[in-house]
Amino acid sequence: MKIETKRFVFDISVWTTSLCLALGVLIHDAVAGSKVPTTLHAQWMTECGSCHVAYPPQMLDLPSWRRLMSGLDKHFGSDASLDEPARRELLTYLERYSGGRGSGRYAAADGRITSTAWFRDAHDEVPATAWRHPSVRSAANCAACHPGAEAGDYAERNLRLPRGIRMMED
Amino acid sequence: MKRLLCILPIIALPAAAEPARDMLVRYAAEAGPGFSPSAERGRQFYHRQFGVSADMPACASCHTDRPGGQGQHAITGKRIAPLAPAANSERFTRSDKTEKWFRRNCKEVVGRACTAAEKGDVLAFLLSIK
Numbered sequence: 001m002k003i004e005t006k007r008f009v010f011d012i013s014v015w016t017t018s019l020c021l022a023l024g025v026l027i028h029d030a031v032a033g034s035k036v037p038t039t040l041h042a043q044w045m046t047e048c049g050s051c052h053v054a055y056p057p058q059m060l061d062l063p064s065w066r067r068l069m070s071g072l073d074k075h076f077g078s079d080a081s082l083d084e085p086a087r088r089e090l091l092t093y094l095e096r097y098s099g100g101r102g103s104g105r106y107a108a109a110d111g112r113i114t115s116t117a118w119f120r121d122a123h124d125e126v127p128a129t130a131w132r133h134p135s136v137r138s139a140a141n142c143a144a145c146h147p148g149a150e151a152g153d154y155a156e157r158n159l160r161l162p163r164g165i166r167m168m169e170d
Numbered sequence: 171m172k173r174l175l176c177i178l179p180i181i182a183l184p185a186a187a188e189p190a191r192d193m194l195v196r197y198a199a200e201a202g203p204g205f206s207p208s209a210e211r212g213r214q215f216y217h218r219q220f221g222v223s224a225d226m227p228a229c230a231s232c233h234t235d236r237p238g239g240q241g242q243h244a245i246t247g248k249r250i251a252p253l254a255p256a257a258n259s260e261r262f263t264r265s266d267k268t269e270k271w272f273r274r275n276c277k278e279v280v281g282r283a284c285t286a287a288e289k290g291d292v293l294a295f296l297l298s299i300k
Contacts, residue, residue, distance in 0.1 A: 050250075
């Protein structure tokens with residue numbers, strides 16, 4: 001094959017693959033009805049992922065998210081306010097993917113994911129000292145032990161504990 | 171090499187520091203006649219310990235004493251990309267984003283909104299970092 005032909009074929013295949021992937025994601029998003037987002041929401045990542053990990057929406061129930069989203073100017077001591085279109089857009093995202101509409105295990109009266117029953121259960125083998133470890137600093141710092149947190153990966157098999165931290169036995 | 175050129179259209183080209191300089195011109199105009207941006211005033215402002223917030227007394231609390239390097243959020247520990255345009259070409263390229271962060275961070279660190287003159291000085295300081 002001539003170089004020009006090879007280049008043309010390569011070019012076409014790159015664009016076709018990209019298009020198929022994009023369409024696939026859109027269609028899957030539209031029909032799956034999954035509670036776990038299949039893609040990372042770009043605005044969620046930039047607006048909520050600058051100061052802390054962009055927490056997956058299923059980590060809190062909808063009433064908790066709603067309360068949080070209506071007090072962003074006083075967000076755990078920080079001003080995290082958004083303009084109204086951005087706030088509405090993110091609320092719609094949360095309405096779709098939140099951890100239920102008031103299911104108990106995903107509820108947090110103080111709006112902290114760390115206060116939910118599911119979080120406490122999932123971390124019951126973590127010793128108290130781990131949260132104060134210099135490289136952890138805060139329970140909000142998911143990526144300290146979940147290296148894939150930024151990409152939404154919190155799987156136990158991918159845990160990497162900072163040096164000196166050991167899980168407690170059951 | 172030719173193959174690499176083919177996929178260029180799907181890779182966004184990095185922006186230069188020009189938008190940041192344009193933004194500085196706009197802040198200077200907004201600050202009014204007689205104002206001339208000063209990197210030195212901006213440097214002092216950047217390092218000043220306002221002390222309004224215990225966790226974040228200064229800009230440098232999160233963006234560090236070297237804004238050309240990586241920062242770290244003072245509360246959550248999350249890494250923050252460099253603030254100086256020379257180290258991070260995305261900085262100060264979109265005025266809505268820049269205004270949002272000045273609005274939030276000035277309120278939190280300085281305890282009030284920053285003036286156009288203060289923003290201009292800080293930007294002049296950040297642009298002076300090579």
